[in-house]
Amino acid sequence: MTYAADGLAALEAQLQQDLEYLELPAKSWVPERTQDGAPVRDVVVIGAGMCGLAAVAKLQFSGISNVVAYDAAPAGLEGPWVTFARMETLRSPKSLQGPALGMAQLTFRAWFTAQWGKEAWQALDKIPKAQWMDYLIWYRKVLNLPVRNNVRVTHIGFAGDLIALDVSGAETGRIYTRRLVLATGRSGLGGFAVPDFLQGISRQFWAHSADDIDFSALKGKRIAVIGAGASSMDNAATALENGAGAVDLLIRRKQMPRINKMTGIGSQGVVHGMHQLPDAWKWKFVDYTATTQTPPPRSSTLRVSRHANARFLLNCGIKAVKQEADGLLIETTQGALRYDYLIAATGFSNDFHDRPEFAALAPHIRSWRDGRYQPEMGAPRANLLEAPDLGPAFEFRELTSGACPLLAHIHCFNDAAMLTHGKVSGDIPAVSAGADRLVRGITASLFAEDVEQHYANLQAFDTPELQGDEWVDSTPLLNQENAQ
Ligand SMILES: Cc1cc2nc3c(=O)[nH]c(=O)nc-3n(C[C@H](O)[C@H](O)[C@H](O)COP(=O)(O)OP(=O)(O)OC[C@H]3O[C@@H](n4cnc5c(N)ncnc54)[C@H](O)[C@@H]3O)c2cc1C
Known part of the structure; x- marks a missing residue:
């Protein structure tokens, strides 16, 4: 360009x-x-x-x-x-x-x-x-x-x-x-939202998706990424592009979210009307959006799936994470899985x-x-x-x-x-x-x-707009006329 x-x-x-x-x-x-x-x-x-x-x-x-x-x-x-x-x-x-x-x-x-x-x-x-x-x-x-x-x-x-x-x-x-x-x-x-199962696990083995991650150190490694949102895809793709050995997306849901609901109804009505709604309606909108979930962008998802060593593991909830000498053992609803490193794209x-x-x-x-x-x-x-x-x-x-x-x-x-x-x-x-x-x-x-200060300024302000030479008081003339 x-x-x-x-x-x-x-x-x-x-x-x-x-x-x-x-x-x-x-x-x-x-x-x-x-x-x-x-x-x-x-x-x-x-x-x-x-x-x-x-x-x-x-x-x-x-x-x-x-x-x-x-x-x-x-x-x-x-x-x-x-x-x-x-x-x-x-x-x-x-x-x-x-x-x-x-x-x-x-x-x-x-x-x-x-x-x-x-x-x-x-x-x-x-x-x-x-x-x-x-x-x-x-x-x-x-x-x-x-x-x-x-x-x-x-x-x-x-x-x-x-x-x-x-x-x-x-x-x-x-x-x-x-x-x-x-x-x-x-x-x-x-700050970062960190799931309970990561409490106590050494930071040597995991990062939040908003951390400063040294992706070059993940070359050849087995990586788990938690979540199916935009950040999961972006972090999985970056790991793959940096030569990760294998990347699994561990996704609790049975289906990938596919419809971006709030974007779909975006309008000036939503922008200016939402905050005036009764609380119950506000809750309903945000709760529904959180339940249906915002999908990752198509391009970000393709950026992951184009790699043969990437897997989307759906219906794969995490039950527990155990730290071992050289990695993590993750108990999932699909069985036990071993990784060298985990990235938690779990939001804020x-x-x-x-x-x-x-x-x-x-x-x-x-x-x-x-x-x-x-x-x-x-x-x-x-x-x-x-x-x-x-x-x-x-x-x-x-x-x-x-x-x-x-x-x-x-x-x-x-x-x-x-x-x-x-x-x-x-x-x-x-x-x-x-x-x-x-x-x-x-x-x-x-x-x-x-x-009070603005009112005092109002009272103190004394710059005339009229100079006093713009008119003549005609009342004396009027009085004279009335007297005749
Ligand atoms: C990975 C990612 C991708 C995103 N992509 C999009 C997108 O495509 N489209 C979109 O609309 N939105 C996107 N967002 C949302 C995005 O965060 C916002 O659009 C945008 O960054 C919001 O701007 P902000 O000013 O609220 O926050 P930020 O841009 O995050 O700025 C907050 C600033 O506050 C500073 N700060 C915080 N605490 C302190 C402190 N105590 N003292 C001094 N400084 C402090 C930080 O240094 C930071 O620079 C994305 C968010 C993320 C995390």
């Missing part, structure tokens, strides 16, 4: 013009604050993956300019795309709006077409994952977003009416902020207690288990029960009223919000709608919190 740097420059110029026409970013309006002589941020965003970037961009567009996003990863390595995502292309269709926030010039399509032209766009099937990362890097650059990389937020605490963050890495110390957004990704609030959990930076918050966070779930909704499902019970702008709610009121200033803008808000804070399709919902809520709450 030919690359046209001038095409990109033209797009960027057009974008700047559109921003100017729309008066974006809007003028700053949040009063400045200090704490112990240090400036206080209006909003800090933890995470500068796609959701963090969209949130920061939308905050800036809305005139909330004293904002920063911290990411523990180096610049250009945020999120899964060029780290632990092992697919070749995105699953999502190429034409999605993604984080474009309603601006045509900010879409992946505009970025791609500006460089490689319309024919290349027509020829493109799915977006290569590294190219999606390149687009996110451009998005951040072209909007000049305030992101600090190599900075990990290690502790979230409170100081009066502010949130106090401890950071380490390229920046160290304590940061104060009025609002906090957790754009911390798919592992969101928890919402258990807030798993992440040290959330330790001070975790005991106060109200989840669906704490009253929002009712048995009539259907069978209890552990990962749905763990989901945080969020307010309309993704803000946490307290388990005990009054025990941690500042939770209302911490917004859970990640995958864990799905049960309350629908899929608007994790996947590409509706992230702009999610960022819009988040920022409207933050805008309203900052304005309300400063209402």
Whole structure:
């Protein structure tokens, strides 16, 4: 493909013009604050993956300019795309709006077409994952977003009416902020979901699919991969392509899931309507989708099955895993199987207690288990029960009223919000709608919190619009006329 740097420059110029026409970013309006002589941020965003970037961009567009996003990863390595995502292309269709926030010039399509032209766009099937990362890097650059990389937020605490963050890495110390957004990704609030049968098994013999796995070390080895989802396929394929001796997919189900249900009904109705539904309906949708399961993409599945040394073992539930001197003995519903290494593509959990930076918050966070779930909704499902019970702008709610009121200033803008808000804070399709919902809520709450100051500003404002020479008071004339 030919690359046209001038095409990109033209797009960027057009974008700047559109921003100017729309008066974006809007003028700053949040009063400045200090704490112990240090400036206080209006909003800090933890995470500068796609959701963090969209949130920061939308905050800036809305005139909330004293904002920063911290990411523990180096610049250009945020999120899964060029780290632990092992697919070749995105699953999502190429034409999605993604984080474009309603601006045509900010879409992946505009970025791609500006460089490689319309024919290349027509020829493109799915977006290569590294190219999606390149687009996110451009998005951040072209909007000049305030992101600090190599900075990990290690502790979230409170100081009066502010949130106090401890950071380490390229920046160290304590940061104060009025609002906090957790754009911390798919592992969101928890971490890896690890099945009980792997507890106590040495990490020498297994990895989670989101771990940094040395696939070259698996050359010639017998590998088991648990699961039938996208990550199972991507990890199995990567092992096979790196010369694994044999790879078995251990799949509990009798059939492969084949229909992508939620994508099938995707619409603006789902995006904007799901979070307004009664809880029982929210549960029903998410529970049904979890029961029917999202299939792995066809291309990822073919990437595995094209290898003669790959096996799909269906109806193969794991009963127990035993560690031996040189490998694993796995008791399955199909009998005992021996492997050198296992990859658990078992997803992520919402258990807030798993992440040290959330330790001070975790005991106060109200989840669906704490009253929002009712048995009539259907069978209890552990990962749905763990989901945080969020307010309309993704803000946490307290388990005990009054025990941690500042939770209302911490917004859970990640995958864990799905049960309350629908899929608007994790996947590409509706992230702009999610960022819009988040920022409207933050805008309203900052304005309300400063209402006295805004009212004082109203009273103090004394720049005349009229100079006094635009009219003449005709009442004296009228009085004279009336007197005659
Ligand atoms: C393997 C894989 C493939 C996927 N493929 C697709 C796809 O094709 N289409 C799709 O729509 N979605 C896909 N997803 C979902 C995907 O996660 C999201 O679309 C996207 O990454 C969400 O962006 P995010 O900002 O929420 O999270 P992420 O991109 O994961 O970013 C979160 C960031 O938070 C940072 N962070 C976390 N904790 C801290 C801390 N304490 N301090 C500082 N920084 C911190 C991390 O370093 C990370 O960079 C995929 C997910 C995975 C795991």
